[in-house]
Amino acid sequence: MLNEEMYALGSKRSIIRELFEYGKTRAAELGNDKVFDFSIGNPNVPAPPEVTQKLAELIANTEPAALHGYSSAQGDPSVRAAVASSLNKRFGVPYTADNIYMTCGASAALAITIRALCQKGDEFVIFAPYFPEYEVFIKSAGGKPVTVAFDANFDIDFDSLEKAVSKRTKALVVNSPNNPSGAVYGEQTVSRLAEFAKRFEKKHGRPLFIIADEPYRELVYGDEEPPFVPSFYYDTIYCYSFSKSLSLPGERIGYIAVSPKAQCADEIYLAVMGAGRALGYVCAPVLFQRLVAECTDSRPNISAYRENRDLLVGGLTEIGYECAQPKGAFYLFVKSPIGSSVEFAHRAKEYGLILVPADDFAASGWMRIAYCVSKDTILRALPAFRLLFDSCR
């Protein structure tokens, strides 16, 4: 009577969302101080002050009908120009407003991009550990996800990539800084990836698209900015969200950038517009379009995240947990000390700790800890982490 796949998808739900709901319910039952919710990437660090101020100004100073009216489907031209100009300034690239398509966040950007590219049966390579919705978007577009396992450094394993790619491969989906591992691809990795794609292109006479999913670009703890993938390989479709950098995850604002140097750049952009229509997007929320145009240079309070990261990595390592070294984003990837991550997540709940088992990220045996919480939460959670660890011995 209904679409069975949609019903299954709605019934199963995202494990992250499931735990997020559980955490809210438990906190309401037991009190906020008894529940340590590390489930979701919902920044505890507030939006930069200028964001709140600009928002208030836009509302106070703009005529409401103009402020809240429809924009063009691809976004307001001045907003797209501001985004293009910011990218060009930062990365020395040649985007124009006509290469930018504003979206309802990065998930919409990915769903639209995959839908725009995918012909029935196309393969999309995704790199474990990966955001579970990649699989959802690829299958929903009629494509087939092909997974590449991760290496010990959570870097790309190029031997596995070689084996994963076939003549049906349409695109590689890369996410750096990475959710959930916190890994950041260095210039060597990105450069090798670009070479790989160029070889494919030569062999098959068509591009192997790279979909660069980069909502965490501004959240890095080293001194170097992560390499900008479209500069290494033009047939990269860049998906961005302001959710994490400006702490606006619930407002759903991001964009797709199609490099003007991509093969058939205009055709890709038109397919993106078509996919946006097909999926029911009319335009990205306009108030937040205008806001991000004014705040393209705003940056998150990275020191708060760094402090959380150091506290958590130090504390958990001292207890005896095995952690991936997080260089970016706000996730710590920790090995379950008892093998099964699902069982470990269950046991963690008994100590008020809400951790995401990474099975749906194609990394069984690992846990994701979102540390975009208050420092106080981490300090209070550490003893619970110790009790949990001791209970596993």
Add this chain to the structure above:
Amino acid sequence: MLNEEMYALGSKRSIIRELFEYGKTRAAELGNDKVFDFSIGNPNVPAPPEVTQKLAELIANTEPAALHGYSSAQGDPSVRAAVASSLNKRFGVPYTADNIYMTCGASAALAITIRALCQKGDEFVIFAPYFPEYEVFIKSAGGKPVTVAFDANFDIDFDSLEKAVSKRTKALVVNSPNNPSGAVYGEQTVSRLAEFAKRFEKKHGRPLFIIADEPYRELVYGDEEPPFVPSFYYDTIYCYSFSKSLSLPGERIGYIAVSPKAQCADEIYLAVMGAGRALGYVCAPVLFQRLVAECTDSRPNISAYRENRDLLVGGLTEIGYECAQPKGAFYLFVKSPIGSSVEFAHRAKEYGLILVPADDFAASGWMRIAYCVSKDTILRALPAFRLLFDSCR
């Protein structure tokens, strides 16, 4: 190399959007006073003052991380409770928060609902004249749109409906007050429609869903509230948007309501949640979720629209145009005096008049005039309408 259907959809674009872009370009070239843009349903009447005030208050008084954080995928529970309570108060229905799914506007609500219901090859009946995106959403979900022609009163032609329905029919999509005809279905029509669906149900042993698309519910010019379809037929999925009632079209905020009395209500709701995920929706924009929860009882400035309607109907009829009598929404449906609506739309442009030919609404020979513009625009446009009419004789 790309998905051909998406490319075609993006290349063709919506005729409304095409004309909307043309209007903006022409106004920039010739000046705003030389272009009379009747293309898009972008309300000129501003949001009610309490909307702007509440928005400012929410920003001033809420901690930013809490204000802008993710909500549950289906929407914040308190927001959903407010929506349910408003529906129950107005229509004497028994919705709870768990029957409401907040969306990025009515288009998302429709795309998600259709995707949730549609199995490959399912037929969806749509009633001409209809919003062109219905076809896009149905085809994109793997379904087949089946059109029912309109009768002289722009009411449902039940003989044609009888012929359009088959054992493959999954749902009827109804839109009242209607875009583009301005028709409002009375109680007799809705009641007959419900009887029709119940007979189908009896015969086929499963519901014939009704998808009620009602963003214009509050925009009616008579004294009676339009009948609430879910009260007549429980297997109705109600799709609503605050775009028109609160003049917030660019903010993308609306909802889906699944009646708790529907057969398999919970399963439908889960399929809706799954479809939301599949299409890349994470949650409806949260600031506007909170806003609409505070403004469920706000109403549009209907007198401004009524004045526009009366001016336009009176003026055009006097010139000699044949108009459908608009009882609701803010569209006037006018017959092309030269037969072809596309040719008439071309000719209208010469007089600065931007009118939408209704071919894509399955109503060749008719034009849609969106009169959600300033009174002044209408007054200044009337002489141009006269010159245009005279040029056609």
